[in-house]
Amino acid sequence: MDLAAFARLLAVGWTLIRADALIPREVDPLLPTGVQTLGRFLRLFAGRGAKVGRPGERLARALESFGPVAIKLGQVLSTRADIFGGQFAQDLSHLKDRLPPFDTAIARAEVERELGRPIESLYATFGEPVAAASIAQAHEATMLDGRRVAVKVLRPGIERRVDSDSRVLLMVAGLVERLIAPARRLEPVLFAKIVVRALELELDLRMEAAGAGEVGEVMARDSYMRAPAVVWEGVGKRVLTLEWANGLPLSDPATLDAPGLDRRALADNVIRGFLTQALDHGVFHADLHEGNLFVSAPSTIIAVDFGIIGRLGPVERRFLAEILYGFLMRDYRRVAQVHFDAGYVPRHHDIDAFAQALRAVGEPVFGRAASQVSMSRLLAQLFEITALFEMRLRPELVLLQKTMVTVEGVARRLYPDHDMWQAADPVVRRWISRELSPVARARELADDAVRALRAIARMAEAQEAGVTTVAVVEPRPSRLAWFAFGAAVAGLAGVLGYLLG
Ligand SMILES: Nc1ncnc2c1ncn2[C@@H]1O[C@H](COP(=O)(O)OP(=O)(O)O)[C@@H](O)[C@H]1O
Ligand SMILES: [Mg+2]
Structure with missing residues (x-):
């Protein structure tokens, strides 16, 4: 066994025990007696932090302290409300990825090494960091031709860090899969591999540049959302240069009160922008939280941070159209049939029982004011039910649902009475009629x-x-x-x- 990995594993285990996040007391009633006893023993070592917050919050805090691999693990876990429950997933999704920045001098040296030219030959100015996370940080700069840009630079040595932590994660996943039989169904090794793969892609900023370019093109076809242009001469594996997003950061609460903003139109644009990307074009910005959004009067939205791109193939888009149409028509049998036909539900299940479960999700929605019904909750409930029927959820659908939660949240904060169904209506109507015609x-x-x-x-x-x-x-x-x-x-x-x- 890899000794360094083992040592790291012990340290991680200890932190989790201190936070009572390894076998949280809250899950005691669900566990066999043996594990309960072990949990009670471990809790003797719990620290002060173990008393504060729900298990998801405690785990989030612990994961934040372990660095990028653990943070990514938490982000991926937070998308699986179908396995861990809504509250836990939601608490985990508040995981913060903010760290003190590294020196601007180091960033400049990294840029020069990566692009193979002196910084002055490309940038007229290169300023202090404006934000720093576990993988990269962003600087404000200007090009020689005067364009204002943002330069994202990977943390020095981050690849090595991610590599060694990934090995720990894969080792743990392997152990869990071998030793804990009930966990096998959740395919921990596969899960870990997904996390590691996502990080590998995020560690190559050329991929992010390409994502920004692709989604930017898609956004440009409608007027709902915009992306800053990629400055390709300032792109390398460890450096990314984008035009500066001219707008007020949505993460700043004061932004909402800025004069001239049409908050309702902004909320509409967020919803419509996201839905057209996903449904019409099959490629979407999958990290649309406030920290990545900028606005300007009256209703322009600019998105940055293209590290996570979601994709829906024609099959998934068609599948969603059928489901939504079936729900709108209250034809649960049809929705069930779609699930069976697509092979999402194993054949040995009873299609009528499945239709009945779908009715349980769909019926309460009717008769309620549309603004009271959340689209993402409807999808989440659908997924919960489908878990009962051993439905295999394609990761791209999970990502869609998770992004929808975020987008809905943003729209509601922009305009508290926002009716997202009405906002979605023109986009969804057009798409369904095209998809099913x-x-x-x-x-x-x-x-x-x-x-x-x-x-x-x-x-x-x-x-x-x-x-x-x-x-x-x-x-x-x-x-x-x-x-x-x-x-x-x-x-x-x-x-x-x-x-x-
Ligand atoms: N093109 C841009 N224009 C203005 N600010 C930007 C731009 N790109 C990034 N930033 C700022 O830097 C922060 C971090 O960049 P981001 O791409 O979101 O990285 P991370 O993956 O660390 O969240 C953003 O939240 C934003 O404040
Ligand atoms: Mg970001």
Whole structure:
């Protein structure tokens, strides 16, 4: 075993015990007697901090003190209200990622080394840090042509730190998976790998630059939200230069009272911006909290920090459209069918019981004022129910739901009486009708047809080359013919769809 990792593990374990966050007293009733006794023993060593706050808050504080890997772990855990319960997840999501900054001189040296040129050859000024987190910090600067920019620089040595802590995390996950049978269902090793992977990507600021560019393009197609332009000559693995977001920080409470702001329009824009990104374009800014948002009068919103990008493929978007449509029509059987068809719910479950559970979520929503019903809560409840049916949640849907919680919160603070359904209406209506229209279906069929034709072409090629695979040695002519026929019909339908649409 890796000795350094083991030592670190002991230190982490000790801190968790001191915070009573390893086997929190609150979960005692849920545990077998043996574990309860162990918990009671460990609590003899609890420190003063163990008395303050709920278990999620205590764990958040402990994780904050362990650095970037633990912080990322906490952020990922906080997205799993379906496993750990809403309160715990919510407490964890308040985890703070703020640290004292490192020296500007060090930052300048890092930038020069990374970009391979003296700082004066690119920036006219390079100022003090404006914000510092566990992975990177941001400086205000100006380019030689006078453009005001923000320069994000990774912390020196952060890669090594993340690497060694990642090994500890993977080791713990491996131990848990091997030793604690009930935890196996939660796939701790897979979980840990997701955390490590997310960090690996965040440690390459070229990825963030690309994310800013891509989502920025998508935002530019509507007028709901904007992203600062990427200054590519100031981008490297450890350095990111973005145009300065000209606006008031939404994280500052005074901003809300600034003159000329149309708070209701701002709230609408936040919701619509997020929904069009996710539903129309399938790529969204997945970290839309106040700290990353700037506003200017009357209703412009600028988002920064593109470290986490969410993606929804056509299948997920279609799936969501069907669900939402089913809920709006109060057709729970249809929603259930969609879940089964998509393979999200294992086949051995009863589809009618599932529809019944969906009705339990959907019905209370009707008859209540729309402003009382939170879209993210509806989704979260849906996910809770689906957990009962062993539904495997795609990570991208979880990320969508989590971002929706954040976005809703921002909108409500901007405009307390905000009705997010009404805000969402034009976007969702357009998207559902497009997604579920016959034309959309025809297009999809056309795509299938092209795929089928390609598959046939590949088969033919393989045959010519004399490759002997089972499928090719004995092509069943009748099946092949049906395949081609189906493809032709689908293709025709697709062409018709295009012409009509
Ligand atoms: N383009 C920008 N314009 C103005 N301020 C920025 C810009 N980019 C970052 N900042 C400031 O730096 C802070 C940290 O940057 P951010 O990208 O959010 O990093 P982190 O991942 O550490 O949250 C932001 O909250 C914001 O205050
Ligand atoms: Mg940020």
